[in-house]
Amino acid sequence: MFYDYAKIFVKAGHGGNGAVAFRREKYVPDGGPSGGDGGKGGSVIFIADEGLRTLVDFRYKKHFRAFAGENGKSKNMHGAHGDDLIVRVPVGTVVKREDGRLIGDLICHGQRLMVAKGGKGGKGNARFVSSVNRAPEVADNGEQGDETWLILELKLLADVGLVGFPNVGKSSIISRVSAAKPKIGDYHFTTIDPNLGVVRLGDEESFVLVDIPGLVEGASEGAGLGHRFLRHVERTRLLLHVLDISGSEGRDPLEDFRLIYTEMVQYDPNLAKKPQIIAANKMDLPGAEDNLERLRSSYGDQYEIFPVSAATGEGLWPLMRRAGQVLRELPLLQETVPEEDIKITKLEAVTGPALAVRREQDRWIVEGTEAEKQIQRTNFANEAAVNRLLKILRTMGIDKTLKTAGANNGDTVVIGPMEFEYMD
Numbered sequence: 001m002f003y004d005y006a007k008i009f010v011k012a013g014h015g016g017n018g019a020v021a022f023r024r025e026k027y028v029p030d031g032g033p034s035g036g037d038g039g040k041g042g043s044v045i046f047i048a049d050e051g052l053r054t055l056v057d058f059r060y061k062k063h064f065r066a067f068a069g070e071n072g073k074s075k076n077m078h079g080a081h082g083d084d085l086i087v088r089v090p091v092g093t094v095v096k097r098e099d100g101r102l103i104g105d106l107i108c109h110g111q112r113l114m115v116a117k118g119g120k121g122g123k124g125n126a127r128f129v130s131s132v133n134r135a136p137e138v139a140d141n142g143e144q145g146d147e148t149w150l151i152l153e154l155k156l157l158a159d160v161g162l163v164g165f166p167n168v169g170k171s172s173i174i175s176r177v178s179a180a181k182p183k184i185g186d187y188h189f190t191t192i193d194p195n196l197g198v199v200r201l202g203d204e205e206s207f208v209l210v211d212i213p214g215l216v217e218g219a220s221e222g223a224g225l226g227h228r229f230l231r232h233v234e235r236t237r238l239l240l241h242v243l244d245i246s247g248s249e250g251r252d253p254l255e256d257f258r259l260i261y262t263e264m265v266q267y268d269p270n271l272a273k274k275p276q277i278i279a280a281n282k283m284d285l286p287g288a289e290d291n292l293e294r295l296r297s298s299y300g301d302q303y304e305i306f307p308v309s310a311a312t313g314e315g316l317w318p319l320m321r322r323a324g325q326v327l328r329e330l331p332l333l334q335e336t337v338p339e340e341d342i343k344i345t346k347l348e349a350v351t352g353p354a355l356a357v358r359r360e361q362d363r364w365i366v367e368g369t370e371a372e373k374q375i376q377r378t379n380f381a382n383e384a385a386v387n388r389l390l391k392i393l394r395t396m397g398i399d400k401t402l403k404t405a406g407a408n409n410g411d412t413v414v415i416g417p418m419e420f421e422y423m424d
Helices: 170-177 226-233 253-267 269-273 288-299 316-329 369-376 383-396 398-405
Strands: 005-011 044-049 063-065 085-090 093-097 102-106 112-116 147-154 160-163 195-202 205-211 238-244 276-281 304-307 356-360 363-367 412-415 418-421
Touching (some): 005 112, 044 093, 044 102, 063 085, 102 112, 112 147, 160 170, 170 195, 170 205, 170 316, 205 316, 238 253, 253 269, 253 288, 276 288, 288 304, 304 316, 356 398, 363 369, 363 398, 369 383, 369 412
Parallel strands (some): 005 063, 044 085, 160 205, 160 238, 238 276, 276 304, 363 412
Antiparallel strands (some): 005 147, 044 112, 093 102, 093 147, 195 205, 356 363, 412 418
């Protein structure tokens, strides 16, 4: 089974809490605050690995968690940072959020993508010393790391793609011109997984050929196996459209070409811009010559047409050499700009409005990334930390916003997981 789709859960490590401590040593007068900072939580990072071919590793393991940062300690000792979690994925993996929005596209070996950022460590009380507060008793909690469900889709990276209806001879062609050994049979959907093969034209020239199965009428809407495999067509630089030119199954090869071309364009209009060569296969069967003339009359001005026979091998190598020549003239695939290290600092899903207040039944809900972050970083078991939080929220203008919205004394105000009583 060829696994080219996976849904996984990733969670970055949370930051360690800052420490509240004071230096008390016999011969050190006025030692002062000595609480260290918490360590940063580990991030989840994907790395593209050309040694992987499918997403089978994600079939059974679906949860990936990075390590948390350690809490701060006394004597100004900071907590250790949590280790990043490195997850290797095949080259050509597209990473999306659960709602389908794109996070990143890994198209070259060694490319890195941070999919969940570790939480920052909390500050120890040594960080809060000021001219007016020489002995602060407040420290921050560490931030929570990002967590989300991700969709992984693998789009094979190949130079040339073989497209066409089932049973037109795509698998036979790839078995003839490469070392690939796909299953071959005289019935529809013999091939249910893409097959990759390397076509060698000389000592220093070769290209990767992929047999893309499952294309039938309605493929762009999910009919057959097409919706699953059409995405692999996007990665190819050149398309070889294989036709059963003999019409041995009672289909018209010209109509086959029109239908498959239409399905590809409906799936992605950009596929119409890809160069195509038509391979008129099964020339060894009766009726092939007449249909070849019809094909040349209809499409000869738009496409190069090569009569071939996968059964006898006739015409295949001239076709492959022409494909190699076309590839030399085409630019390399540049769907995204390769970078040595792509980092997503924050997933869009965890961001929100700067400050918003809404009424929900008998409660006021305060929404805002910064307000929620301050709640998260506050140790509510520490009175000094709570007083500091209230000052920060007041400085942010939450009191004025609630009053303008119509809040009354005694109303319940919810910020993140915490509830407060509103007092003007």
